[in-house]
Amino acid sequence: MLEIKIANQAYVTFKSCRSSAIGENKVLLDNKAELTALLTEIRASDLKIAPPKKGSKSSHKPPVTYMHICETDAFSMGVFLLKRGASIPLHDHPGMNGMLKVLYGKVKIMCLDRLEKPPAPGAEAEAVFDPPLSPFQKDALSLCVRRCTGEFTVHSEPCALSPVRDNIHQIDAVDGPAAFLDILAPPYDPAGGRDCHYYRVLQTVARNVDKESDQSRREETWLLEIPQPDGFWCGGETYPGPEVSV
Numbered sequence: 001m002l003e004i005k006i007a008n009q010a011y012v013t014f015k016s017c018r019s020s021a022i023g024e025n026k027v028l029l030d031n032k033a034e035l036t037a038l039l040t041e042i043r044a045s046d047l048k049i050a051p052p053k054k055g056s057k058s059s060h061k062p063p064v065t066y067m068h069i070c071e072t073d074a075f076s077m078g079v080f081l082l083k084r085g086a087s088i089p090l091h092d093h094p095g096m097n098g099m100l101k102v103l104y105g106k107v108k109i110m111c112l113d114r115l116e117k118p119p120a121p122g123a124e125a126e127a128v129f130d131p132p133l134s135p136f137q138k139d140a141l142s143l144c145v146r147r148c149t150g151e152f153t154v155h156s157e158p159c160a161l162s163p164v165r166d167n168i169h170q171i172d173a174v175d176g177p178a179a180f181l182d183i184l185a186p187p188y189d190p191a192g193g194r195d196c197h198y199y200r201v202l203q204t205v206a207r208n209v210d211k212e213s214d215q216s217r218r219e220e221t222w223l224l225e226i227p228q229p230d231g232f233w234c235g236g237e238t239y240p241g242p243e244v245s246v
């Protein structure tokens with residue numbers, strides 16, 4: 001019944017986080033710690049999910065599928081399944097928290113943060129893009145700082161994101177198929193301003209942010225918002241595990 005405990009804890013944790021103005025208060029941090037502990041224990045077998053058998057023919061399937069488990073106004077929970085070599089391209093979760101726990105296989109997650117201060121108007125003029133951007137594309141630019149890139153397996157702790165930290169990420173299956181349990185809080189809601197956007201990395205430059213010190217170099221990355229990439233689509237799949245409701 002771990003999956004039900006996780007759903008209940010996700011609700012308790014995120015029920016007061018229904019807007020993008022989310023503070024990291026102590027109650028939220030304590031609840032997140034409890035949710036992290038529960039997610040660390042979950043295994044694919046708890047959800048009646050198993051890795052595809054070696055040699056199974058799956059070329060007709062989408063590269064990524066999603067099993068919906070449950071959704072409330074506070075959070076959504078489901079499982080993403082990635083075929084060998086599949087990737088969920090760079091995308092964001094505006095105003096949302098997230099927790100991701102690998103169920104089988106291995107994933108590489110590359111995270112970016114939008115800079116707290118948006119770039120000064122015209123800052124993109126300093127960057128050299130090849131090919132040059134059209135005026136229309138300049139409106140779709142954002143400047144981010146590159147955060148961690150890490151590999152996660154079933155033995156790893158969950159990977160967490162918040163509205164301001166690690167909110168933009170790309171997830172690649174490594175060395176075979178992979179699956180992860182995904183909690184998003186609040187759920188995506190295009191009508192409520194929480195739609196998913198996709199991005200392409202245009203350029204990454206190392207910048208010294210403190211002229212007094214050599215220690216404070218960071219990687220700044222220009223992103224261009226793009227339509228959903230051609231090679232990526234996400235199909236639906238029936239969740240085979242125990243019913244979960246809150």
Ligand SMILES: [Fe+2]
Pocket residue numbers: 091092093169
């Ligand atoms: Fe994501």
